[in-house]
Amino acid sequence: MKTAVIQNDKIVIKDAPKLSLNGKQGAIVKVLGCGLCGSDIVKFVHKISKDGTVLGHEIVARIEEINSETDFNIGDVIVTSHHIPCGECIYCKHGNVSMCKHFKTTNIIPGGFSEFVYLSEEHLKNVAHKKPQNLTCIEASFYEPLGCIVRAIKRANPIDGDIACVIGLGSIGVLTAQALKAYQINTVGCDLINERVEFLKTFGIDAYKTLPEDFKADIIFMTSGADKAIDTALKHVRNGGKILVFSSTPHDETAYPNNEIYYRELTVLGSYSPSPNDLKDSLKLLESGKVNVKNISAVYEFEDIQKAFDDTMKNKIMKAYINISRTQI
Numbered sequence: 001m002k003t004a005v006i007q008n009d010k011i012v013i014k015d016a017p018k019l020s021l022n023g024k025q026g027a028i029v030k031v032l033g034c035g036l037c038g039s040d041i042v043k044f045v046h047k048i049s050k051d052g053t054v055l056g057h058e059i060v061a062r063i064e065e066i067n068s069e070t071d072f073n074i075g076d077v078i079v080t081s082h083h084i085p086c087g088e089c090i091y092c093k094h095g096n097v098s099m100c101k102h103f104k105t106t107n108i109i110p111g112g113f114s115e116f117v118y119l120s121e122e123h124l125k126n127v128a129h130k131k132p133q134n135l136t137c138i139e140a141s142f143y144e145p146l147g148c149i150v151r152a153i154k155r156a157n158p159i160d161g162d163i164a165c166v167i168g169l170g171s172i173g174v175l176t177a178q179a180l181k182a183y184q185i186n187t188v189g190c191d192l193i194n195e196r197v198e199f200l201k202t203f204g205i206d207a208y209k210t211l212p213e214d215f216k217a218d219i220i221f222m223t224s225g226a227d228k229a230i231d232t233a234l235k236h237v238r239n240g241g242k243i244l245v246f247s248s249t250p251h252d253e254t255a256y257p258n259n260e261i262y263y264r265e266l267t268v269l270g271s272y273s274p275s276p277n278d279l280k281d282s283l284k285l286l287e288s289g290k291v292n293v294k295n296i297s298a299v300y301e302f303e304d305i306q307k308a309f310d311d312t313m314k315n316k317i318m319k320a321y322i323n324i325s326r327t328q329i
Protein backbone atom coordinates (compact mmCIF):
# COMPACT_ATOMS: atom_id res chain seq x y z
CA MET A 1 0.00 0.00 0.00
CA LYS A 2 1.07 3.59 -0.51
CA THR A 3 1.72 5.89 2.43
CA ALA A 4 2.98 9.48 2.57
CA VAL A 5 5.88 9.82 4.99
CA ILE A 6 8.04 12.68 6.17
CA GLN A 7 11.54 12.30 4.76
CA ASN A 8 14.25 14.98 4.84
CA ASP A 9 11.75 17.84 5.17
CA LYS A 10 9.61 16.55 2.33
CA ILE A 11 6.43 14.48 2.15
CA VAL A 12 7.26 11.42 0.08
CA ILE A 13 4.99 8.59 -1.09
CA LYS A 14 6.39 5.19 -0.22
CA ASP A 15 5.31 1.60 -0.46
CA ALA A 16 4.56 -0.15 2.82
CA PRO A 17 3.33 -3.69 3.53
CA LYS A 18 -0.46 -3.91 3.30
CA LEU A 19 -2.23 -4.00 6.66
CA SER A 20 -4.27 -6.95 7.81
CA LEU A 21 -6.13 -7.72 11.05
CA ASN A 22 -4.51 -11.13 11.59
CA GLY A 23 -7.09 -12.02 14.21
CA LYS A 24 -6.93 -8.64 16.01
CA GLN A 25 -10.11 -6.76 16.86
CA GLY A 26 -10.83 -3.58 14.91
CA ALA A 27 -11.00 -2.77 11.22
CA ILE A 28 -8.82 -2.21 8.21
CA VAL A 29 -10.21 0.70 6.25
CA LYS A 30 -9.43 2.00 2.79
CA VAL A 31 -8.90 5.73 3.11
CA LEU A 32 -10.96 7.59 0.53
CA GLY A 33 -9.69 11.01 1.52
CA CYS A 34 -8.07 12.90 4.37
CA GLY A 35 -8.11 16.58 5.30
CA LEU A 36 -4.82 18.37 5.90
CA CYS A 37 -4.95 19.84 9.41
CA GLY A 38 -3.09 22.93 10.63
CA SER A 39 -1.52 20.67 13.25
CA ASP A 40 -0.02 18.49 10.48
CA ILE A 41 1.62 21.60 9.06
CA VAL A 42 3.00 22.58 12.50
CA LYS A 43 4.40 19.06 13.04
CA PHE A 44 6.01 19.13 9.60
CA VAL A 45 7.42 22.67 9.61
CA HIS A 46 8.72 22.63 13.17
CA LYS A 47 10.10 19.10 12.77
CA ILE A 48 8.04 17.85 15.70
CA SER A 49 7.39 14.60 13.82
CA LYS A 50 10.33 12.40 12.93
CA ASP A 51 11.23 11.08 9.46
CA GLY A 52 9.02 8.13 8.60
CA THR A 53 5.93 9.62 10.30
CA VAL A 54 2.63 9.39 8.42
CA LEU A 55 0.63 12.52 9.18
CA GLY A 56 -3.12 13.05 8.66
CA HIS A 57 -6.08 12.18 10.85
CA GLU A 58 -9.19 13.73 9.27
CA ILE A 59 -10.14 10.62 7.34
CA VAL A 60 -13.16 9.38 5.47
CA ALA A 61 -12.74 5.68 4.79
CA ARG A 62 -14.43 2.47 3.72
CA ILE A 63 -14.30 -0.67 5.86
CA GLU A 64 -12.45 -3.48 4.06
CA GLU A 65 -11.93 -5.98 6.87
CA ILE A 66 -13.57 -6.06 10.30
CA ASN A 67 -13.59 -8.03 13.53
CA SER A 68 -15.72 -6.06 15.94
CA GLU A 69 -18.59 -6.14 18.43
CA THR A 70 -19.97 -2.97 16.84
CA ASP A 71 -22.60 -2.82 14.09
CA PHE A 72 -20.19 -1.67 11.40
CA ASN A 73 -19.91 -3.86 8.31
CA ILE A 74 -17.58 -4.30 5.38
CA GLY A 75 -18.35 -1.60 2.80
CA ASP A 76 -19.54 1.00 5.34
CA VAL A 77 -18.12 4.45 4.68
CA ILE A 78 -17.15 6.06 7.95
CA VAL A 79 -15.61 9.10 9.55
CA THR A 80 -13.43 8.78 12.61
CA SER A 81 -11.06 10.78 14.77
CA HIS A 82 -7.73 9.50 16.01
CA HIS A 83 -7.63 9.79 19.83
CA ILE A 84 -9.83 8.23 22.49
CA PRO A 85 -10.04 9.35 26.14
CA CYS A 86 -10.05 6.76 28.96
CA GLY A 87 -12.97 8.45 30.72
CA GLU A 88 -11.56 7.67 34.18
CA CYS A 89 -8.46 9.77 34.84
CA ILE A 90 -8.29 13.14 36.55
CA TYR A 91 -8.25 14.94 33.16
CA CYS A 92 -11.21 13.03 31.79
CA LYS A 93 -13.18 13.62 35.00
CA HIS A 94 -12.57 17.36 34.65
CA GLY A 95 -13.50 17.39 30.97
CA ASN A 96 -9.92 17.93 29.76
CA VAL A 97 -10.02 14.75 27.71
CA SER A 98 -7.29 15.85 25.34
CA MET A 99 -4.83 15.88 28.27
CA CYS A 100 -5.61 12.23 29.07
CA LYS A 101 -2.63 9.87 28.72
CA HIS A 102 -4.72 7.30 26.88
CA PHE A 103 -6.02 10.01 24.54
CA LYS A 104 -2.47 11.00 23.67
CA THR A 105 -1.24 7.46 23.07
CA THR A 106 -4.14 6.17 20.96
CA ASN A 107 -3.98 6.81 17.21
CA ILE A 108 -4.98 5.54 13.83
CA ILE A 109 -2.22 3.41 12.30
CA PRO A 110 -0.09 4.41 10.43
CA GLY A 111 -1.81 7.81 9.92
CA GLY A 112 -4.41 9.23 7.58
CA PHE A 113 -2.21 9.89 4.56
CA SER A 114 -2.13 6.22 3.73
CA GLU A 115 -4.09 3.97 1.39
CA PHE A 116 -5.12 1.74 4.30
CA VAL A 117 -5.43 2.41 8.01
CA TYR A 118 -5.96 0.19 11.06
CA LEU A 119 -8.68 1.33 13.47
CA SER A 120 -8.83 -0.30 16.88
CA GLU A 121 -12.04 -1.60 18.42
CA GLU A 122 -11.95 1.46 20.70
CA HIS A 123 -12.04 3.74 17.66
CA LEU A 124 -15.01 1.85 16.26
CA LYS A 125 -16.85 1.98 19.59
CA ASN A 126 -16.18 5.59 20.51
CA VAL A 127 -15.31 7.91 17.66
CA ALA A 128 -16.24 6.27 14.35
CA HIS A 129 -19.61 6.97 12.70
CA LYS A 130 -21.15 6.12 9.37
CA LYS A 131 -20.82 8.98 6.92
CA PRO A 132 -24.21 10.69 6.57
CA GLN A 133 -25.56 10.04 3.07
CA ASN A 134 -26.15 13.70 2.32
CA LEU A 135 -22.49 14.62 2.80
CA THR A 136 -19.74 14.13 0.26
CA CYS A 137 -16.44 12.69 1.48
CA ILE A 138 -14.88 16.14 1.32
CA GLU A 139 -17.65 17.60 3.48
CA ALA A 140 -17.56 14.68 5.92
CA SER A 141 -13.79 15.12 6.37
CA PHE A 142 -14.62 18.16 8.52
CA TYR A 143 -15.97 15.84 11.23
CA GLU A 144 -12.81 16.00 13.37
CA PRO A 145 -11.85 19.67 12.86
CA LEU A 146 -15.43 20.77 13.54
CA GLY A 147 -15.35 18.59 16.66
CA CYS A 148 -12.40 20.68 17.89
CA ILE A 149 -14.48 23.79 17.27
CA VAL A 150 -17.52 22.43 19.12
CA ARG A 151 -15.23 21.76 22.06
CA ALA A 152 -13.77 25.29 21.92
CA ILE A 153 -17.27 26.77 22.00
CA LYS A 154 -18.28 24.56 24.93
CA ARG A 155 -15.09 25.61 26.78
CA ALA A 156 -15.92 29.27 26.20
CA ASN A 157 -19.45 28.58 27.48
CA PRO A 158 -21.29 31.55 25.94
CA ILE A 159 -24.62 32.68 27.38
CA ASP A 160 -27.64 34.12 25.58
CA GLY A 161 -26.99 37.57 24.19
CA ASP A 162 -23.19 37.21 24.15
CA ILE A 163 -21.22 38.71 21.32
CA ALA A 164 -18.42 36.53 19.99
CA CYS A 165 -15.58 37.58 17.74
CA VAL A 166 -13.46 35.16 15.72
CA ILE A 167 -9.98 36.46 14.96
CA GLY A 168 -8.41 34.66 12.01
CA LEU A 169 -10.69 33.49 9.20
CA GLY A 170 -8.91 30.49 7.76
CA SER A 171 -10.99 27.32 7.49
CA ILE A 172 -11.15 26.91 11.29
CA GLY A 173 -12.20 30.53 11.75
CA VAL A 174 -14.95 30.29 9.13
CA LEU A 175 -16.26 27.09 10.70
CA THR A 176 -16.05 28.54 14.21
CA ALA A 177 -18.07 31.58 13.18
CA GLN A 178 -20.67 29.38 11.50
CA ALA A 179 -20.91 27.03 14.48
CA LEU A 180 -21.35 29.99 16.85
CA LYS A 181 -24.12 31.27 14.60
CA ALA A 182 -25.72 27.80 14.62
CA TYR A 183 -25.71 28.01 18.44
CA GLN A 184 -27.41 31.42 18.10
CA ILE A 185 -24.50 33.47 19.37
CA ASN A 186 -24.04 36.90 17.76
CA THR A 187 -20.78 36.58 15.91
CA VAL A 188 -18.40 38.75 13.94
CA GLY A 189 -15.15 37.77 12.26
CA CYS A 190 -11.88 39.56 11.64
CA ASP A 191 -8.93 38.84 9.36
CA LEU A 192 -6.19 40.83 7.68
CA ILE A 193 -6.86 39.15 4.32
CA ASN A 194 -9.67 40.85 2.38
CA GLU A 195 -10.85 37.71 0.55
CA ARG A 196 -11.34 35.91 3.85
CA VAL A 197 -13.40 38.79 5.24
CA GLU A 198 -15.57 38.72 2.13
CA PHE A 199 -15.89 34.93 2.26
CA LEU A 200 -17.28 34.97 5.81
CA LYS A 201 -19.86 37.56 4.77
CA THR A 202 -21.25 35.05 2.24
CA PHE A 203 -22.50 33.05 5.25
CA GLY A 204 -24.42 36.08 6.53
CA ILE A 205 -21.84 36.81 9.25
CA ASP A 206 -20.36 40.29 9.69
CA ALA A 207 -16.64 40.43 9.13
CA TYR A 208 -13.96 43.13 9.19
CA LYS A 209 -10.38 43.70 8.24
CA THR A 210 -10.19 46.17 11.11
CA LEU A 211 -12.80 45.92 13.83
CA PRO A 212 -14.72 49.15 14.60
CA GLU A 213 -12.80 51.17 17.21
CA ASP A 214 -15.50 50.85 19.89
CA PHE A 215 -16.34 47.16 19.24
CA LYS A 216 -16.25 44.92 22.32
CA ALA A 217 -16.84 41.18 22.47
CA ASP A 218 -17.77 38.98 25.41
CA ILE A 219 -15.69 36.15 23.98
CA ILE A 220 -12.85 36.25 21.49
CA PHE A 221 -11.89 33.06 19.63
CA MET A 222 -8.26 33.17 18.54
CA THR A 223 -7.75 30.95 15.53
CA SER A 224 -4.53 32.83 14.85
CA GLY A 225 -1.61 32.86 17.28
CA ALA A 226 0.12 35.88 15.72
CA ASP A 227 1.22 38.70 18.07
CA LYS A 228 -0.98 41.12 16.14
CA ALA A 229 -4.01 38.89 16.70
CA ILE A 230 -3.31 38.92 20.43
CA ASP A 231 -3.14 42.74 20.42
CA THR A 232 -6.48 42.84 18.58
CA ALA A 233 -8.02 40.41 21.08
CA LEU A 234 -6.89 42.45 24.08
CA LYS A 235 -8.18 45.64 22.50
CA HIS A 236 -11.61 44.25 21.69
CA VAL A 237 -12.43 41.93 24.57
CA ARG A 238 -14.67 43.66 27.10
CA ASN A 239 -13.54 43.93 30.72
CA GLY A 240 -14.38 40.64 32.39
CA GLY A 241 -14.53 38.88 29.00
CA LYS A 242 -12.93 35.69 27.76
CA ILE A 243 -10.21 34.94 25.23
CA LEU A 244 -10.26 31.39 23.91
CA VAL A 245 -6.85 30.42 22.54
CA PHE A 246 -7.36 28.00 19.69
CA SER A 247 -4.10 28.04 17.77
CA SER A 248 -0.43 27.47 18.27
CA THR A 249 2.07 30.23 17.82
CA PRO A 250 5.29 30.00 15.85
CA HIS A 251 7.39 31.02 18.85
CA ASP A 252 7.09 30.37 22.56
CA GLU A 253 7.82 33.84 23.96
CA THR A 254 4.26 35.08 23.38
CA ALA A 255 2.85 36.25 26.67
CA TYR A 256 -0.48 37.70 27.60
CA PRO A 257 0.23 40.77 29.70
CA ASN A 258 -0.42 39.88 33.30
CA ASN A 259 -1.85 43.27 34.22
CA GLU A 260 -4.48 43.14 31.49
CA ILE A 261 -5.66 39.80 32.80
CA TYR A 262 -5.54 40.96 36.42
CA TYR A 263 -6.96 44.48 36.34
CA ARG A 264 -9.50 43.74 33.60
CA GLU A 265 -10.52 40.42 35.14
CA LEU A 266 -10.07 38.60 31.85
CA THR A 267 -10.29 34.85 31.42
CA VAL A 268 -7.79 33.36 28.97
CA LEU A 269 -8.40 29.71 28.24
CA GLY A 270 -7.16 27.14 25.77
CA SER A 271 -8.97 24.43 23.87
CA TYR A 272 -7.25 21.63 22.03
CA SER A 273 -8.95 18.45 20.87
CA PRO A 274 -12.50 17.04 21.05
CA SER A 275 -14.26 14.43 23.18
CA PRO A 276 -16.46 11.72 21.62
CA ASN A 277 -19.53 13.84 22.48
CA ASP A 278 -18.12 16.95 20.80
CA LEU A 279 -17.54 14.81 17.70
CA LYS A 280 -21.16 13.62 17.72
CA ASP A 281 -22.30 17.25 17.89
CA SER A 282 -19.97 18.07 15.02
CA LEU A 283 -21.51 15.41 12.82
CA LYS A 284 -25.00 16.76 13.61
CA LEU A 285 -23.94 20.28 12.60
CA LEU A 286 -22.57 18.97 9.31
CA GLU A 287 -25.48 16.67 8.55
CA SER A 288 -28.06 19.37 9.25
CA GLY A 289 -26.19 21.86 7.04
CA LYS A 290 -26.00 24.34 9.95
CA VAL A 291 -22.30 24.47 9.26
CA ASN A 292 -21.68 24.68 5.54
CA VAL A 293 -18.30 23.36 4.43
CA LYS A 294 -18.82 23.58 0.69
CA ASN A 295 -16.21 25.60 -1.22
CA ILE A 296 -13.68 25.52 1.61
CA SER A 297 -11.41 22.67 0.51
CA ALA A 298 -8.99 22.54 -2.39
CA VAL A 299 -8.66 18.94 -3.58
CA TYR A 300 -5.26 17.35 -4.29
CA GLU A 301 -4.49 13.90 -5.64
CA PHE A 302 -2.41 11.71 -3.33
CA GLU A 303 0.72 12.05 -5.47
CA ASP A 304 0.46 15.85 -5.18
CA ILE A 305 0.43 15.85 -1.38
CA GLN A 306 3.64 17.90 -1.15
CA LYS A 307 1.93 20.65 -3.16
CA ALA A 308 -1.01 20.54 -0.75
CA PHE A 309 1.43 21.17 2.13
CA ASP A 310 3.21 23.93 0.18
CA ASP A 311 0.02 25.71 -0.86
CA THR A 312 -1.33 25.56 2.70
CA MET A 313 1.91 26.99 4.10
CA LYS A 314 1.84 29.81 1.56
CA ASN A 315 -1.80 30.61 2.49
CA LYS A 316 -2.75 29.99 -1.15
CA ILE A 317 -5.71 27.86 -0.09
CA MET A 318 -7.91 27.66 3.00
CA LYS A 319 -7.89 23.93 3.46
CA ALA A 320 -6.52 20.94 1.56
CA TYR A 321 -8.29 17.62 1.11
CA ILE A 322 -6.14 14.77 -0.16
CA ASN A 323 -7.93 12.41 -2.49
CA ILE A 324 -6.22 9.20 -1.36
CA SER A 325 -8.36 6.74 -3.29
CA ARG A 326 -9.81 7.66 -6.64
CA THR A 327 -13.14 6.15 -5.61
CA GLN A 328 -15.17 8.99 -4.12
CA ILE A 329 -18.61 8.57 -2.59
Ligand SMILES: [Zn+2]
Nearest residue numbers: 037058144145
Ligand atom coordinates in the same frame (compact mmCIF):
# COMPACT_ATOMS: atom_id res chain seq x y z
ZN1 LIG B 1 -7.36 18.06 12.72
Ligand SMILES: [Zn+2]
Nearest residue numbers: 086089092100
Ligand atom coordinates in the same frame (compact mmCIF):
# COMPACT_ATOMS: atom_id res chain seq x y z
ZN1 LIG C 1 -8.45 9.87 30.77
